[in-house]
Amino acid sequence: xxxxxxxxxxxxxxxxxxxxxxxxxxxxxxxxxxxxxxxxxxxxxxxxxxxxxxxxxxxxxxxxxxxxxxxxxxxxxxxxxxxxxxxxxxxxxxxxxxxxxxxxxxxxxxxxxxxxxxxxxxxxxxxxxxxxxxxxxxxxxxxxxxxxxxxxxxxxxxxxxxxxxxxxxxxxxxxxxxxxxxxxxxxxxxxxxxxxxxxxxxxxxxxxxxxxxxxxxxxxxxxxxxxxxxxxxxxxxxxxxxxxxxxxxxxxxxxxxxxxxxxxxxxxxxxxxxxxxxxxxxxxxxxxxxxxxxxxxxxxxxxxxxxxxxxxxxxxxxxxxxxxxxxxxxxxxxxxxxxxxxxxxxxxxxxxxxxxxxxxxxxxxxxxxxxxxxxxxxxxxxxxxxxxxxxxxxxxxxxxxxxxxxxxxxxxxxxxxxxxxxxxxxxxxxxxxxxxxxxxxxxxxxxxxxxxxxxxxxxxxxxxxxxxxxxxxxxxxxxxxxxxxxxxxxxxxxx
Amino acid sequence: xxxxxxxxxxxxxxxxxxxxxxxxxxxxxxxxxxxxxxxxxxxxxxxxxxxxxxxxxxxxxxxxxxxxxxxxxxxxxxxxxxxxxxxxxxxxxxxxxxxx
Numbered sequence: 001x002x003x004x005x006x007x008x009x010x011x012x013x014x015x016x017x018x019x020x021x022x023x024x025x026x027x028x029x030x031x032x033x034x035x036x037x038x039x040x041x042x043x044x045x046x047x048x049x050x051x052x053x054x055x056x057x058x059x060x061x062x063x064x065x066x067x068x069x070x071x072x073x074x075x076x077x078x079x080x081x082x083x084x085x086x087x088x089x090x091x092x093x094x095x096x097x098x099x100x101x102x103x104x105x106x107x108x109x110x111x112x113x114x115x116x117x118x119x120x121x122x123x124x125x126x127x128x129x130x131x132x133x134x135x136x137x138x139x140x141x142x143x144x145x146x147x148x149x150x151x152x153x154x155x156x157x158x159x160x161x162x163x164x165x166x167x168x169x170x171x172x173x174x175x176x177x178x179x180x181x182x183x184x185x186x187x188x189x190x191x192x193x194x195x196x197x198x199x200x201x202x203x204x205x206x207x208x209x210x211x212x213x214x215x216x217x218x219x220x221x222x223x224x225x226x227x228x229x230x231x232x233x234x235x236x237x238x239x240x241x242x243x244x245x246x247x248x249x250x251x252x253x254x255x256x257x258x259x260x261x262x263x264x265x266x267x268x269x270x271x272x273x274x275x276x277x278x279x280x281x282x283x284x285x286x287x288x289x290x291x292x293x294x295x296x297x298x299x300x301x302x303x304x305x306x307x308x309x310x311x312x313x314x315x316x317x318x319x320x321x322x323x324x325x326x327x328x329x330x331x332x333x334x335x336x337x338x339x340x341x342x343x344x345x346x347x348x349x350x351x352x353x354x355x356x357x358x359x360x361x362x363x364x365x366x367x368x369x370x371x372x373x374x375x376x377x378x379x380x381x382x383x384x385x386x387x388x389x390x391x392x393x394x395x396x397x398x399x400x401x402x403x404x405x406x407x408x409x410x411x412x413x414x415x416x417x418x419x420x421x422x423x424x425x426x427x428x429x430x431x432x433x434x435x436x437x438x439x440x441x442x443x444x445x446x447x448x449x450x451x452x453x454x455x456x457x458x459x460x461x462x463x464x465x466x467x468x469x470x471x472x473x474x475x476x477x478x479x480x481x482x483x484x485x486x487x488x489x490x491x492x493x494x495x
Numbered sequence: 496x497x498x499x500x501x502x503x504x505x506x507x508x509x510x511x512x513x514x515x516x517x518x519x520x521x522x523x524x525x526x527x528x529x530x531x532x533x534x535x536x537x538x539x540x541x542x543x544x545x546x547x548x549x550x551x552x553x554x555x556x557x558x559x560x561x562x563x564x565x566x567x568x569x570x571x572x573x574x575x576x577x578x579x580x581x582x583x584x585x586x587x588x589x590x591x592x593x594x595x
Contacts, residue, residue: 001501005514009569013553140514142501164595166500173567177590178554187593195506200595208593236595263594289594298594 002165004069006135006172006207007033013179013195018211019058022230027059029206032066037132039067040122042097044133045115050148052091052099053077053193054109054214062202063127069165070138072143073098076160080105081479088112090150090158130140137374142166148364149196149293152478154245160364161293162185171200171296171356172207174331181210182234185260187234188226190215190241195480197236200297206298210234218479222246227256235259238266238481243273249280256281257274263287265298265325267481268394268410270417270424274322278311288375290325290392292378294369296358300334300390302326323414324389332356335375336384344383349408351396352382381408400429400437405463409440409485412466415459420446424475428485430492441466442488444474496531498522498564508543511551511572518564522545523524526551528572549575557583 007029010019015030027035036207039130043051051068053061053075068075076094078087087108091099095114102120109115146165150158191198205212213230215223218241226232233363237245242264249256262277262284269288278286285304291297302324310321328334335343336350344350351374361376362368370376381393393408400407416425429437441452449469457465470492476484498559505527515524524531527543541582551557551568551580557576558565565586586590 001514001516009554012570047581075577140501140503173556174588175591175594177588180590195595204593204595234593261593263592265594285592287592287594301592301594305593330589 001124001139002069002140002144002260003146003168003203004036004066004138005140005169005202007036009178010206010209014183014209015230017183017209019461020062020212020214021204022213023211023345026211026392027062029209033131034063035063035127036070037135038064038127038130039063040070040133040138041131042118042123043067043073044073044100048073048075048096048098048116050076050094052094052097052115053102054080054087054091054105055100055120056102057189057193057195057198058120058124058215059214060100060214062212063124065199065202066129067150069146070133072139073257074148076148077149077199079150079192079194084108091115093160095150116262122302142169147199149194149199150425151293152482158364161360162362162364163293163360163423167360168200168203170331171298172203174356174358175298175329176204176207178207179209181205181208183209185209185213185233186211186213186230187236188213188215188223188230188232190218190223190235190237191266191480195266196291196293196297198437201236212243212455216427220248221252224248224252224254224256225374227259231258232265233258234261236263236265239264239269239273239398239479240267240477242269246273246276246280248366250276257283261286261287261304263289263301265289265291267483268413271322272417274307275311278307288325290390292380294359294361294376294378295354296360298329299332299354299356299358300325300328302389321360322391324385324391326390327388328354329356333354334357334384334390336382337377341371341377346384346386349381349393351382352378352380352390352392354378398428400427400439402429402437402463403435407464411460412439412441412456412464414439415456416443416452419447419452419455421445422452426475426483426485426488427466428489428492434465438467439465440468440470441493442470442472444472496522496524496533498524501526502570503534503567505534505538505570506572506574506576507532507538507541509572509574510570511568511574511576512570513566513568513576514592516556516565516567517558517562522564522577523579524564524566525571526576528577528580529555529574531576532580540549543574544580547575547577547580548573549582551576556586556588559583
């Protein structure tokens with residue numbers, strides 16, 4: 001069991017289909033496997049123990065990913081948006097390593113010993129021809145490490161999440177039908193290489209036989225143009241991207257009829273944005289996917305039929321499903337637990353626990369975080385309703401404890417976003433001597449403070465109403481759409 | 496033979512190749528009723544037993560009734576995979592919408 005098996009099967013089944021890029025000029029599955037064997041040979045020759053990648057998306061990404069598997073070395077993508085000192089610290093933890101990088105990034109690594117640099121353009125030229133490793137010489141040990149992904153590290157140094165071949169292959173075999181994509185299908189990938197969704201998209205699409213079109217630096221207009229010119233049928237975006245796409249689509253008043261399926265995940269989707277998107281793409285099948293790096297991507301999804309039903313329903317219980325992450329994949333188990341690790345009753349909030357083959361739940365140096373019976377506590381708060389729909393409220397670290405009462409920021413944010421005078425919002429705990437914490441709402445928009453407090457009190461209850469409302473021009477997000485609450489907290493502490 | 500997930504096996508009677516997805520311990524994994532071969536093992540003269548020639552399809556998974564032994568077909572062929580003289584069933588999975 002090795003992620004290379006997925007590519008090898010693709011070559012057997014449809015080797016001459018285009019795997020990456022435009023039809024005609026792109027890379028076929030057969031060419032990708034050949035290039036991976038040559039890349040594997042280079043990595044082996046470099047004497048490295050890991051294969052790192054510091055670059056935007058390009059065909060070099062799948063060549064390096066599968067080349068690393070060929071060489072039996074973990075693939076370790078790095079975030080090129082990190083500050084120099086943070087980047088160097090991670091690169092040092094990754095050595096001895098081969099690293100594929102662009103000419104613009106290479107100078108940033110000059111001071112790091114133990115790195116063998118492969119210039120991206122040279123790497124692509126060199127893997128186009130020549131001798132590679134023997135076919136099928138790769139290890140089939142499912143316990144080997146396929147990928148190391150550094151977490152964003154909200155508290156302390158980033159952790160290196162370990163994903164073994166058995167986790168990633170288990171995820172693909174359990175969720176993707178081999179050759180399930182028609183020859184005309186293409187997916188647009190705009191998440192970066194260091195995001196689990198970016199890597200999972202490569203593996204899923206290779207196994208399904210769906211061509212990948214890469215968008216290196218997301219921009220809504222380029223995204224829209226690529227969908228049109230490349231006949232893109234599928235795409236995955238994070239909520240901040242969809243919000244921008246929806247804005248630009250409306251401004252340019254164009255339609256994208258080729259787009260059959262649009263999945264989103266990686267953060268909370270504001271209800272007004274998804275409602276608007278469902279109107280703009282009336283024929284598109286929407287999927288909301290929830291997952292973590294530590295679970296090899298998606299563990300729960302809200303499918304197309306649920307989206308349309310919830311979108312048009314007047315029943316509040318059905319309508320609410322648009323704020324859920326749907327139902328857990330049939331190949332794994334999800335359980336909601338209390339502080340003691342005991343399962344709670346249906347409809348009761350707790351911590352989301354997950355168990356299944358794709359669940360790695362492991363970090364380098366720290367080891368496995370699974371319980372003895374294989375459960376991974378995600379540190380996400382959530383609840384399951386009577387129909388098995390999962391509602392995720394956010395990281396448990398973000399829960400506000402106000403006078404002994406636990407309050408999920410997500411619940412209040414969802415309500416505030418329904419107010420027409422609120423474009424974006426973050427709810428965070430504000431340290432307070434009397435209450436421990438009070439509720440602070442950081443608002444992008446023009447809604448009046450008293451009106452907002454009353455709006456929340458009416459829809460939830462008065463104890464959920466923000467104690468403080470602060471206005472900002474925009475909220476801080478990272479490039480993969482995660483709201484940076486710690487940045488907001490620090491800003492508020494300073495002021 | 497000793498099964499373990501990730502083990503790659505080929506048929507002694509046809510072009511079928513499989514990877515073990517689930518199953519461990521001593522299991523008589525067969526194709527066409529004849530024990531499957533570990534990588535590098537020499538194939539002797541063998542023919543598929545009657546009734547065990549349903550064939551295998553690339554990318555399909557086959558498993559025993561209770562799902563304790565499961566294989567993924569990585570190269571198709573004419574024989575049926577199974578344990579001893581009992582063929583596996585095709586594992587049907589409800590396709591999920593693409594999510595990444």
